[in-house]
Amino acid sequence: MPLDLVLRGGRVIDPSQGIDAVMDVGFENGRVAKIGGELTGADIRDVSGRIVTPGLIDLHTHVYLGGTSLGVDPVRLLNGGCATLVDTGSAGPGNYAGFLAHVIRLSPVRILAFLNVSFAGIYGFSKRVMVGEGGDLRLMAPIDAVETARANPDTIVGVKVRVGMHASQGSGVIPLDIARETAEEIGLPMMVHIDHPPPTLEDVLARMRKGDILTHCFRPFPNNPSTADGGVRRAALEARERGIIFDIGHGMGSFAFKTAKTMLANGFLPDCISSDVHALCIDGPAFDLLTTMSKFLCLGMGLNDIVRAATESPAKALRRKDLGALKVGGVGEASILAHREGAFDYVDSTGERMTGDQRLIASGVVVNGRWWTGSNT
């Protein structure tokens, strides 16, 4: 019986199963059907010399295209090699129905969402208008957020809150306390954005629970997790001990090589690598997930650890056991990557440049057991 699709001869890296070996992967009826040697199928793709991973998960994106000014086209991120996009807080309970109807339901790539605890989501985010949704406490909508999350259990995976001088002005930790209470009520994790104090990193981490996600975790000074003398702040070490998840969320202003170098030198790897791609950083400095992953490759993080941080670890953070692994009978998704060597120019959120010697490039993606060809048919 020929399979629908066979990826032939790629280096399969699936950290969730400890796999790093050259083998074929076969798909049938939208699922992974066989993994092993010498498979045949109706559509055979020679991926020798390429890396095959479980469908990549970008844990921090903004894809409410058209409904919010920061949204980018989810298909562009699918073309960039991602099989799951997690939108974090673009929509709140006041506009989630539009996100669902006009973007999520029509999308060829899976979109999951952290619902913003602010009623309007991220509504004032552009080059000329920048109004943080956490700055007006009248917008905090815990009851509406609980109702919306309960009505959409297949797409809403958690609660998002943004705190910091930019995102919540003088509200301090109040939006975070409201988001936490909301997340507790619905039994889902919370993702917390941090920028300039107030609140401080210590104030934020102290309020987070096991399984909650700190995004922008390797941000530049201030509220960076590293210390001036090359160490790691005690609050970050304690938070990791307690099971708080550290997510990169590169974005426009939230990732610094300097911080990353210090953290990696201390053996403090990020749990999850995500892009925080939105309208103001998709053309740099974040670009996309693979560019963010490539930066870590050039900073010395191991390839298998990097793949884990975009597959197994975000799947766990999302509490989605069906994602992040290439298992027979599992979702028919895979990402195919080219690993190039050369001289590549990278830039972080502070404008610091780095010439790296490696780059990961999207070379294909499988969704619903089919090779994605750039259209829905």
Ligand SMILES: [Zn+2]
């Ligand atoms: Zn974001």
